[in-house]
Amino acid sequence: MLSSFALLDCGFSCTSSSELRKAVDWILDQQVLLPGDWQQKLPTVSPGGWAFERANVHYPDVDDTAVALIVLAKVRPDYPDTARVNLAIERGLNWLFAMQCRNGGWGAFDKDNDKDLLTKIPFSDFGETIDPASVDVTAHVLEALGLLGYRTTHPAVAKALEFIRSEQENDGCWFGRWGVNYIYGTAAVLPALASLNMNMNQEFIRRAANWILGKQNNDGGWGESCASYMDDTQRGRGPSTASQTAWAMMSLLAVDGGTYAESLLRAEAYLKTTQTPGGTWDEPYYTGTGFPGYGIGRREIKRQRSLQQHAELSRGFMINYNLYRHYFPLMALGRLAALRGA
DSSP states (O other): OHHHHHHHHTTOOTTTOHHHHHHHHHHHHTOOOSOOGGGGTOTTOOOOOEESSTTOSSOEEHHHHHHHHHHHHHHTTTOSOHHHHHHHHHHHHHHHHHTOOTTSOBOSSSSSBOOGGGGGSGGGTTOOOOBOOBHHHHHHHHHHHHHTTOOTTSHHHHHHHHHHHHHOOTTSOOOOSSBSSHHHHHHHHHHHHHHTTOOTTSHHHHHHHHHHHHTOOTTSOBOOOGGGGTOGGGTTOSSOBHHHHHHHHHHHHHHHTTTTHHHHHHHHHHHHHHBOTTSSBOOOSOOEEEEOSSSSSOTTOOOHHHHTOOTTOTTOEEEOOTTHHHHHHHHHHHHHHHHHTO
8 A cells, every 4th residue: 555655645546557557456355344353443443454465354453544545535536436536535434433542643554552560461462462643654644634635624633633742752753653763753753743734834834844953964864773662862863864865854844945955855865775776775784663562552661770671672572664765765755756847
């Protein structure tokens, strides 16, 4: 789905690209319309999400559902079967709205699954047996809702924005639950706010963009190591990577591509000079997360002393998603080209 998102950002459409059309067909075929464990809390809600894992019809997740809806919102004008797309969007939205947690955010797989007691049982020594709402998942949902015409006056959107505002760090960034780390969280929020047609000159938004700006490396890229999950001094610090550079670029583009033009130019040069002859990028570092090892999945409980955990994340489960280095740079470069009218 994210590869389709990248193609759309690069100007492809179902009309111009048979490959994208096939991908959208596949996305529509993958919508989960069977019951799952999430219905323990929502027995009267109909299915309608999408799953992260291959061939998983019982555990759809909110994050992938949001991405699917983003893609469908973008292709709806030129996909030949509008009725099929509309039905898929309606089912997906109904499921998403039902999955919103009481605090206004969204978790990944469940609703209000945040009881700390579950992390105390013996086989849960790694801590990650609950699924509290996270900013990055919530922001992806808001981005989808914005593209589908929802605005800040909608009750679910307003509640989600309150959650996001409450989770902002003092220096302006946001914690990333499913990607490393504060660059990822901030890069989820800012495009979501732009999608909702919010005023991007608001102080809390500019503060976030300026935090991103201040973390740019000398080579023009951005990077953040997994150590930032345990050591706050490592926020936004690390060797530059293609995916994290792309996240930072998309953050700045969402706020004001003109104001940050010089920084974006340096980032573009970084991506151009590090691109491989095959057209992609190498990325030896872990920029995705499974269980970062900071406790119970919430940003405020991640301290070394209580967890016997240090910056090397020996208790963590980090992921190098192989496609991150392909589609995220394409998204960023495509959006930069669109800003320039190319």
